[in-house]
Amino acid sequence: MLDRIGVRAIDDLFDEIPRELRIDALTGVPEALPEMEVARLAAARAAVDGRPLNFIGAGAYEHHIPAPVWALASRGEIYSAYTPYQAEASQGTLQIMYEYQSMIAGLTAMDVSNASLYDGASALAEACLMAVRAHRRSKSARILLPATVNPAWRRVARAISEGQGLTLENLPFDAAQGRTDPKSLDRFAGQDITAVAIQQPNFFGQLEDADALTRWARANGALAIAAVNPVALALLAPPGEWGDGGVDIACGDAQPFGVPLSSGGPYVGFMACRMEHVRQMPGRIAGRTVDAEGKPGFTLTLQAREQHIRRGKATSNICTNQGLLMTAATIHLALLGPAGLERVARACVARTRQLVEALARLPGVREAFSGPRFHEAVLQLDRPVAPLLESLAAEGIIGGIDLARDYPELGNALLVCATETRTEGDIETYARALGRLLGRAAAA
Amino acid sequence: MTMRKPEPLIFELSRRDRGATAQYPSPEEADIPAGFRRKQPPPLPEVSELQAVRHYTRLSQLNFGIDTHFYPLGSCTMKYNPRACNSLAMLPGFLGRHPLAPAATGQGVLACLFELQEMLRHVTGMAGVSLTPMAGAQGEFAGVAMIRAYHRARGDTARNQIIVPDAAHGTNPATATMCGMKVREIPSRPDGDVDVAALDAALSPATAGIMLTNPSTLGVFERRIVEIARKVHEAGGLLYYDGANLNAILGKVRPGDMGFDVIHMNLHKTFSTPHGGGGPGSGAVGVGKRLLPFLPVPVVARDGERYRWLDERDLPGSIGRLSGFMGNTGVLLRAWVYMRILGAAGMRRVAEFSTLNANYLLARLTEAGFDAAYPGRRASHEFIITLKRQAREQGVTAMDFAKRLLDHGYHAPTTYFPLLVPECLLIEPTETETREELDGFVEALAAIRGEAESDAASVKSAPHTMPVRRLDDVRAARQLDIAWKPVAA
Numbered sequence: 001m002l003d004r005i006g007v008r009a010i011d012d013l014f015d016e017i018p019r020e021l022r023i024d025a026l027t028g029v030p031e032a033l034p035e036m037e038v039a040r041l042a043a044a045r046a047a048v049d050g051r052p053l054n055f056i057g058a059g060a061y062e063h064h065i066p067a068p069v070w071a072l073a074s075r076g077e078i079y080s081a082y083t084p085y086q087a088e089a090s091q092g093t094l095q096i097m098y099e100y101q102s103m104i105a106g107l108t109a110m111d112v113s114n115a116s117l118y119d120g121a122s123a124l125a126e127a128c129l130m131a132v133r134a135h136r137r138s139k140s141a142r143i144l145l146p147a148t149v150n151p152a153w154r155r156v157a158r159a160i161s162e163g164q165g166l167t168l169e170n171l172p173f174d175a176a177q178g179r180t181d182p183k184s185l186d187r188f189a190g191q192d193i194t195a196v197a198i199q200q201p202n203f204f205g206q207l208e209d210a211d212a213l214t215r216w217a218r219a220n221g222a223l224a225i226a227a228v229n230p231v232a233l234a235l236l237a238p239p240g241e242w243g244d245g246g247v248d249i250a251c252g253d254a255q256p257f258g259v260p261l262s263s264g265g266p267y268v269g270f271m272a273c274r275m276e277h278v279r280q281m282p283g284r285i286a287g288r289t290v291d292a293e294g295k296p297g298f299t300l301t302l303q304a305r306e307q308h309i310r311r312g313k314a315t316s317n318i319c320t321n322q323g324l325l326m327t328a329a330t331i332h333l334a335l336l337g338p339a340g341l342e343r344v345a346r347a348c349v350a351r352t353r354q355l356v357e358a359l360a361r362l363p364g365v366r367e368a369f370s371g372p373r374f375h376e377a378v379l380q381l382d383r384p385v386a387p388l389l390e391s392l393a394a395e396g397i398i399g400g401i402d403l404a405r406d407y408p409e410l411g412n413a414l415l416v417c418a419t420e421t422r423t424e425g426d427i428e429t430y431a432r433a434l435g436r437l438l439g440r441a442a443a444a
Numbered sequence: 445m446t447m448r449k450p451e452p453l454i455f456e457l458s459r460r461d462r463g464a465t466a467q468y469p470s471p472e473e474a475d476i477p478a479g480f481r482r483k484q485p486p487p488l489p490e491v492s493e494l495q496a497v498r499h500y501t502r503l504s505q506l507n508f509g510i511d512t513h514f515y516p517l518g519s520c521t522m523k524y525n526p527r528a529c530n531s532l533a534m535l536p537g538f539l540g541r542h543p544l545a546p547a548a549t550g551q552g553v554l555a556c557l558f559e560l561q562e563m564l565r566h567v568t569g570m571a572g573v574s575l576t577p578m579a580g581a582q583g584e585f586a587g588v589a590m591i592r593a594y595h596r597a598r599g600d601t602a603r604n605q606i607i608v609p610d611a612a613h614g615t616n617p618a619t620a621t622m623c624g625m626k627v628r629e630i631p632s633r634p635d636g637d638v639d640v641a642a643l644d645a646a647l648s649p650a651t652a653g654i655m656l657t658n659p660s661t662l663g664v665f666e667r668r669i670v671e672i673a674r675k676v677h678e679a680g681g682l683l684y685y686d687g688a689n690l691n692a693i694l695g696k697v698r699p700g701d702m703g704f705d706v707i708h709m710n711l712h713k714t715f716s717t718p719h720g721g722g723g724p725g726s727g728a729v730g731v732g733k734r735l736l737p738f739l740p741v742p743v744v745a746r747d748g749e750r751y752r753w754l755d756e757r758d759l760p761g762s763i764g765r766l767s768g769f770m771g772n773t774g775v776l777l778r779a780w781v782y783m784r785i786l787g788a789a790g791m792r793r794v795a796e797f798s799t800l801n802a803n804y805l806l807a808r809l810t811e812a813g814f815d816a817a818y819p820g821r822r823a824s825h826e827f828i829i830t831l832k833r834q835a836r837e838q839g840v841t842a843m844d845f846a847k848r849l850l851d852h853g854y855h856a857p858t859t860y861f862p863l864l865v866p867e868c869l870l871i872e873p874t875e876t877e878t879r880e881e882l883d884g885f886v887e888a889l890a891a892i893r894g895e896a897e898s899d900a901a902s903v904k905s906a907p908h909t910m911p912v913r914r915l916d917d918v919r920a921a922r923q924l925d926i927a928w929k930p931v932a933a
Contacts, residue, residue: 001804001879004811010796013803016665016822017697025788026695028566032787035528042781045552046537052549056542059768066467068497070534076511077504080525083722085517085858088910089850091450092506093721099454102928106487112926116723118578121768129622152768155756159740159764163589163624207480235474237482253768260534263553263777264543264769265578266724278924284722289920292905295450297912301920307581308861312617312627319615320579320712324720327500334454334496335464338485343468350472372477390546398545420469 053426054398055355057376057417058203059120059150060267061231061256063344064421065328066335069258073328083284083320087299088291093323094298097286100330107233108226108250109240110272114283116326117318120253121153123269124197124227125160126282126316127251130273131195131223132166133315134248134280138221140192146171146180148202149227151406175409178204178369178378182212188220195223198247200239201232204415205352205376206369214243223248230270231256232374234338234345240272249273258332259325268325279305282316347420348375351427355418358431364438368413375419378403381412383438389414391437397430450911451502454489455928464493487930506911507721508855514881516805518826518858518870519613519661521691521713523798526782529717533777543769547752553773554751558744560780561728567791568690568707569700570730574739576771580688583708583727584619584655589763590706590731590738591653591682592623597737597761603652603680609638611662611862613688616655625652632864636664636818638672647679657686658702659693659824661862662817663802663870673703682706682734690714691874692799692825695792705732714794715779726775737761742770797875798825801882805873808886813893817865826872828865835867840896840903842867845889847914848906852888 007013014022033041054062073079077092084090084097097115104113117123132141145154145168158168169188174181179202196217200210210226217224224247226239240246255267273281279302287301307314336344352375360367364382381388385402392399400416407413418427491499508515515522533539538553547554561573577583588606595603606620607628617627628651630642638656654676658666666672676683685699685707691714699707711717711726719725731739741762742753753770756762786794802823809829810816817828831842846856846869858870873882896903907913 001800005800005803005807007803010800013796013799013822014696016667017693018667018670021670021697021701023695023697023701026566026791027788029563029783029788029791032790033784035526035785038781038784039528039532041784042532042535042556042777045555046535048552049537049541049550051536051540052545054540054542054545056544058544060543062540062542064467064469066464066493068493068500072497072500072504074530075501075504077507077509078721079530079718080510080512080522081507081721082515082517082520082522082719086508086846086850086856087915088847088907088912089508089513089855090506090721091911092503095451095453095503095506096500096721098926098928101926102453102455103488105927106930112924118582118724118772119768122578122582122766150768152765155765156768159589159766160585160622162764163592163622165624207476211479233482233486235476235482236480238486241483260539260774261542262539263541263550263773264771265767266726266772266774267768275924278926285926287920288925289916289923291913291915293913295912297450297915299915299917299920301917301924301926304921307614307618309614310618311614312621314614314618314621317581317585317615317618317622318579319581320719320723320725322720322724323722324718324724326723327721331496331500334489334491334499335467335493336488337458337463337490338488339461339463339490340465340468341488342485343471346472346474347469349474349476353475372475372480374476390548393546393549398542398549401544 052396052398055400055416055418055430056398058401058415059152060261061419062261062421063256063419065258065260068335069328069331072331073324078327079324084300091298094286096327096330098288098298100326101286103330103333104270104272107230107238108272109238110250111275112278113270113272114281114285116321117269117271117283118322119265119267119269121156122160123251123271124153125157127225127249127271128157128161128166129164130249130280130282131225134277135194135223138192138194140194141165142167142169142193144169144171144193144196148173148180148204149197149199150203177371178206179208180213182209182216185216193220193222195225197225197227199227201229201374204369204378205373207372211243214247218245226250228252230254231345234341248277254329257329259328266322266325268322268329280315282318283321344420351418351420351422352377355416355427358427359434362435362438368410376415376417379414379416381414383412385412385414388437392433395433397433451499453928454491454499457491457495457499458489460490462490462492464496513853513855514877514885515855516857516871516873517855518872519688521872521874523716523874524876525716525718529778529781532781533774538777551751554744556780557776558746558751560776561744563783564709564728565730567694568730569698570707571733572736572739573728573730574743575728575776576740576742576766577727577729578767578772579725580708580710580727581615581619582766583729584615585622586729586740586763586766587684587706587708588619588623588625590735593738593763594735595652602650605650606652607646607654610864611660612655612657613661613686616686636662636821637666637668640668643672643675647675651679651681653682653684655684655686657688659689663824663827664818664821665824669702688713689824692795694795696795700732706735711775711779716782717775717778724772724775726772738763740766794875801873801875801877802826805871805882812886812890817868826870828868828870830865831867834893834896838896838900840900842869844903844906845892848892848903849888850907851909854885854888
């Protein structure tokens, strides 16, 4: 091969790189290991992390994943394909994108969906930026962002939108119900507000008065953005039907559909919108069209929004999205269908109710909020949460998250979650362990 | 080779009350008040488990992937994704872990991530690394946001311009805009290097930085990089390294040594994590000393024998959080497996063999009478041929060649990018292809040129053996059909 090129050694191929910049060896990278050795090391580390009993949600949810989901998503034809630039050789990926878009549009009752964004948090950030582009009459770039929206998502929205001068205004929540009081928006009446964001269920698991908030947005000339848990949509009114006419943009994380917790990602952000805003939506979109013989087929479409065409004027810099996770979500939804998904949602509600009842029965534990909720709840304890969580973790129970940092006003507050994967036995195990800890601490 | 016939939509297979019932949990009562409830069930398909399995298996068979075809997509580094990376990242201990579980229960995954951070730091010659960006474009965002934060922290608020060469990926100007910067484009010279005179003219007290890909998207190494770095730094700007082409120089030369202040790496390119039909990616960023305080959080730290996450409280100057948790951890684990299997010497072989394969392919195509866009230059791990002559003489375009290649059993190279080279194919063979595969690709391109001579119409109407013929993109955009809707009952 070197002869064909006309050089003596491979190193000659690097002769355009200034000599003084070249290095002769890499330091700081260990020597190669055979696959078997790496497998042994990985297995040992994975075993260290074990399989504790998990009661955290907070944006990532443990659900049963049907066996076919990853058996199919891991097929080389899907796993090792690129973004479908050559549509004729990528009809599989493109049709899956189209089916996914249809499922997300159907679940949210919105007109259209893109083919995924990175995760729920960045999807909310993109939704805020999109609202500013889509709402041409609004000049303020002010978005009302309730304190009941996932705090990590709010941080991400802030970090991503900061360069474009957005103002994200905090909205306080009702202390008794743990949800946004629609009346708290009245102080913004008559002002130029670009959009109102609503998370349903909210970070505490409580159900917002989404209809009232959406109506307020419409009445005050603002767009409405929904951030929704997609499993909950099997039971709850979809954002496309909130407040009479529905919201403008719906987003969230489709991780609960076939995507494992996986220590934080990769997950899969989704975004859907009204047709009138489709040209402001970021991300890839697959469209159904016809081929030269008039047969139906699929291709990437509306690419004039995207960075590789529009460069500095694109709707977003996003190109790679979460194709593989989008595929897993599509297969997951195809397997569950409307009936299966509704069963999952109902089981989540029921298990969380059981969990809350079991824990609130313990002395020194009470439910923080009244009102309907989905599959998460806030409990208030008579002592700091962090040390209890540490002790529970030592017993193999991941007992929830401490809200002290993000919501100091809630006192010793603990956010817990139970999905269909937690059994009555699991809940009993947790309640008994916490009871012991509280008792022990009380006796000490 | 004729591929499978088209497959109906999953919705068209649906029949009422059919379902994969083994996947349903037991029925439960849910106490949601009526006012909050959905009135109609969502329009999801109702199919049996076998129907779903068969449908998605058939759809997969309509795709080209690296596992089935040579995929020389320039700038995308479509190399083999070792299967071990997937299976080890999916070990139950890693897969079942909630990201907010206490660090004490995640020491295994944190150890892997810390090692990955360290390996990437050394490979790039930077002072610190954050793994959190979820794709290359988000890594770019983090990089430019850090440059902006750096100038602001110094009170240097007038710096609002990012210089971008005309050969850059579209993400570069799009990112600069997202970060509230103005884009100043500079031309490339006929030999593919940046026009340094134009750079001189562009530098000013408004310069925040420059975004460069090196080797560039023109498939050549920027020879005056040291001089460029000096000039940009003297003007008060910082240098951003777009890591799309890091594969070409792995273990041979480091961006930190070239003078770059910040870099993103596409782990789904250089470190072989799968592309998955368009993601997930992972766009880890590395920074020099000056930008350390601004790294996006969280970052893994080691305190003695224990690992923990650093967050906003540890790095108050951070540009903040870009993902709900800690980035695409599963992708990071795959990159860790890849780097441990290859090791230091393997990293260097990546650059050597990918460059060897590219230069061999370029030499053979030139011998076969194709025109290199930058003759006389060494190819990096990719190179450009221009079909301008064929387009003029035979009326057959780069797009036609690309579509006909599919019939010959090869995925097409990147077409019509970079924008400044007419009728171009950007070809990146990667290090994992054999010589025989490369020879076959040369023969296919030569054969297509012959077909263009004898039967141009059949090349212009290719592909002929795919599940569909050439698709009507104009109709797709004008008569927008991007979501299936149930027929009203």
